[in-house]
Every structure is written in C-alpha cells, then in structure tokens.
Amino acid sequence: MHDLLIRDCHVLRCEPSETTVLRHHDLVVDRGLISAVSPTGTTRPEDCEEVVEGRGMVAMPGLVDTHAHVPMVIFRGLAEDVSLETWFNEYMWPLESNLREDDVYWGMQLGLAELIEGGVTAVADHYFFMDRAAEAVREAGIRAGLGWAVFGSGGKQGLERSARFAAEWNGQEDGRITTWMAPHAPYTCDDDFLRQTAREADRLGVGIHIHAAETIAQTEASVARHGRTPIQVLEQTGVLDHRCIVAHGCGVTEDDIGILARSGAGVACAPKTYLKLAMGTTPVLALRRAGVPVGLATDGAVSNNTLDVWESMRLMAMVQKDRAGAPESMTLAETLHVATRGSAAVYGAPDKLGHLAPGFAADLILVDIGGAHCQPLHSIPATLVYATRASDVQTVIVAGRVLMRDRRLLTLDKREIVRRVSDAMERLQRRVPDKRIQLYEP
Ligand SMILES: [Zn+2]
Numbered sequence: 001m002h003d004l005l006i007r008d009c010h011v012l013r014c015e016p017s018e019t020t021v022l023r024h025h026d027l028v029v030d031r032g033l034i035s036a037v038s039p040t041g042t043t044r045p046e047d048c049e050e051v052v053e054g055r056g057m058v059a060m061p062g063l064v065d066t067h068a069h070v071p072m073v074i075f076r077g078l079a080e081d082v083s084l085e086t087w088f089n090e091y092m093w094p095l096e097s098n099l100r101e102d103d104v105y106w107g108m109q110l111g112l113a114e115l116i117e118g119g120v121t122a123v124a125d126h127y128f129f130m131d132r133a134a135e136a137v138r139e140a141g142i143r144a145g146l147g148w149a150v151f152g153s154g155g156k157q158g159l160e161r162s163a164r165f166a167a168e169w170n171g172q173e174d175g176r177i178t179t180w181m182a183p184h185a186p187y188t189c190d191d192d193f194l195r196q197t198a199r200e201a202d203r204l205g206v207g208i209h210i211h212a213a214e215t216i217a218q219t220e221a222s223v224a225r226h227g228r229t230p231i232q233v234l235e236q237t238g239v240l241d242h243r244c245i246v247a248h249g250c251g252v253t254e255d256d257i258g259i260l261a262r263s264g265a266g267v268a269c270a271p272k273t274y275l276k277l278a279m280g281t282t283p284v285l286a287l288r289r290a291g292v293p294v295g296l297a298t299d300g301a302v303s304n305n306t307l308d309v310w311e312s313m314r315l316m317a318m319v320q321k322d323r324a325g326a327p328e329s330m331t332l333a334e335t336l337h338v339a340t341r342g343s344a345a346v347y348g349a350p351d352k353l354g355h356l357a358p359g360f361a362a363d364l365i366l367v368d369i370g371g372a373h374c375q376p377l378h379s380i381p382a383t384l385v386y387a388t389r390a391s392d393v394q395t396v397i398v399a400g401r402v403l404m405r406d407r408r409l410l411t412l413d414k415r416e417i418v419r420r421v422s423d424a425m426e427r428l429q430r431r432v433p434d435k436r437i438q439l440y441e442p
Helices: 070-075 084-096 101-117 130-140 153-168 189-205 216-226 230-236 254-263 271-276 283-290 309-324 333-348 382-387 416-422
Strands: 002-015 018-029 033-039 046-053 058-060 061-068 120-128 143-150 179-184 207-212 246-249 268-269 294-296 364-368 394-399 399-404
Touching: 002 333, 002 364, 002 382, 018 058, 018 333, 018 382, 033 058, 033 084, 033 268, 046 179, 046 399, 058 399, 061 230, 061 246, 061 268, 061 294, 061 333, 070 120, 084 283, 101 120, 101 130, 101 333, 101 394, 101 416, 120 130, 120 333, 120 394, 130 143, 130 153, 130 179, 130 207, 143 153, 153 179, 153 394, 179 189, 179 268, 189 207, 189 230, 207 230, 216 230, 216 294, 230 254, 254 283, 268 333, 283 309, 283 333, 294 309, 294 333, 294 399, 309 399
Parallel strands: 002 046, 002 058, 061 120, 120 143, 143 179, 179 207, 207 246, 246 268, 268 294
Antiparallel strands: 002 018, 018 033, 058 364, 364 394, 394 399
C-alpha cells in the first residue's frame, strides 16, 4: 500500500531557464517523500491509503518563504506611509516592547494559517519567543526554519537563549523543524557579537539567518563608519563560513556579489516591503548570474501587510524587468525557478524541497487554474506567474500530510485564532514614547 496518491494533475518542473509541465500525471507519496511521478493510471487508487483528486489542477512544489517574521501579523497595518527610520524607531521597536510570548504563539498561528492558505509549505522565520512559535509550527504541520532573533545589545544572555533554542528544536518533528542562529543585522550587532554567533553556529551545526545590506544607504553608512560593506563584515566575522540566509541585500556592491557567490550564501528577496519603504531592490539577475541562490520572501506583515508569496513572485519579476529596462529579462522560467528551486536552496534544502521528483519531500500544492482570470489556458507558466491568486491554491501537503483540502484548513482553527488575536488588539497597538527594544541608526 502507498500512503497517498494525487491523481491526474499537471506537474510543474522548473529548471533555471526552462519550465516543463507533465500533463495528466499522478504523484505517489510514501513516508513523507515523493516515490513516483507517472502518467495517470499507472498507480491504482485502491493500492493507496489516501487519494486526492487533482484533475484540472497544477501540482507544483509548495512555495517557500525564505525570510519572514510571521508573528508580526498581529501588527498588520499599524505603520503606513512612513520612512524606514520612522518605521523602526517610532513604530516597530516601540510596538515590540509590549510583546508577550502568547502574542507570538497566536500571531504565529494566524500567520501560518495565512501562509498555508496561500500555498506556502516552508518558512524561514526570524523572531522572538521562538519556543512558542515552534509550538505553533508543530501543531500547524508546516515546515519551518526558525531562528530566535537577537541584537548585540542582548549580550551574552541573548546569544545563549538563541543558541539554546537552536539546540533544542533543531530536527524536531522528524526534521520538519530546523533552526538557525538569528542575529538581527551587522548594524545592530558588533563584530565581536557576530564572531561569537558564528562560533555557536559551528558548535550546533546550524546556519545563520541575518538582515544585511538592506539599502544602499546602509552600505554607505557601514563603509563610512568601518571602512567595510555589511557583506564584508559578515565575511570577516566568519558568518559567511556557514550556511547563510541574507535578507534583502538591496545595497550589495559588485564585490559583495563575488563574496556571496564564493560563500554559498543565499539571498531572500521581499519586493513588496522594498517598494513600500522605498528601499531599492535585490539585484536578483546579477546575483543569479554570479551563482548566488535567490529566494522569495515576504518579510513581516508590518511592511508587507500580507504573507502572500505569489505577490512576492509577481512583484519581483516586474521590478527586475523594470530595473533592467528589459522586459525580456526575468523570464517566466527564471521567475518560477526562483519561486521553487531557488527558494529551496536559500532555505538550505536544495536536495529536499522545491522539486517534484522521486526522493524529494512531498511538500506540494494543487492550484486551481479553472477561474475566469486564468482562462483560456494558453500558457501554464504565464498563468502561474501573472494571473493566479493565492486563493486559487486548493490543497496543501507537507511531508505527505494534507494541511488544507479544498481550501479547508485541517490543522488550525482560524476562528479561535482570530478571536484570540482580536482580544489583544488594544494592547498590541499601544506605543509608549521612547520605549523601544532597539534604535535604528545604521
Ligand atoms: Zn526582516
């Protein structure tokens, strides 16, 4: 008996410059992995414990959100039409000074419900009270790479808490949860702190997830202050000797791209945040040309408002075309490659996620392409990149387990989650002047 059969769907396969669609195929899942991809009818439904009908739908690798602060959904809509500096100093960091661990737990549940409903099967998350976030991940059934964020001002204690969390949760839930060290950024953590973080990552065998070169202004400030770019700081402190997620990189120089390429680090691109906060953008085309993996990200919902990776994909493609002044660049195939295998590589699992082939994790989604906004169906890749909506995702499967079926969440109670978050609304929006967890002065 096989565990699961997904019948008669169109299977999407993404290579760097070519997308193929295997029409009318079945996917067979055993022990959390894809065991076969074959023309419909090859496997008999009666030989499978569970059958999901995929007729008329595209099966594609679940989307991977390579940089998020999921629990920040609780602050959604509270910081609009402000500069990056005001966003941090007058909104984000004062708001977070009121944060309680229960807020993180319910915020994480709310954000995970949104992610699963939008076809995301794995998220690299960077936040506080991560033991509570990890509990929510355990219950939701999604895959997550979690890091307990820490500032240099958190000192030895903060670093130890982050490392303790990483040690305790890495590999939990049959490897569905992995952990990362999560120093905030080179402008909030000094060299010594970053060196100690790198040593901890070494000791624990985990990667490092960090914000760096978020804007060109940050890179210029770093050069003026230390004579080095933020990426050079990461290189010199040993951070880049590890598996590394660099969030944003809108301010990387040409030399920085060379450093990143030699290090094997991946870069997370969250274009909606950049557009709203006028931050520039990740040089996706140049990074990919140099061999640096680039993945899609949402960042937190205080800048992005949603955790919609479809929107990230579409904005990334259009911003890259616009920046290059070349509509023929950032093709459909490249865009879908970033969304699947590129994001899987940034997440640190290029051989496990992002591809529907035997041996890969059964982390996949079924997308309904029958809507009026998708018809007629001349090109499945064009439909997926430019027409599909997150709400077209019908079914979400992680490690062979169905988390959403026909748009119904099976592991999370959305009404209860919304009620819990609403109960805390008044306290969550309180900003005490001059009470903040950090100061933004890159
Ligand atoms: Zn971030």
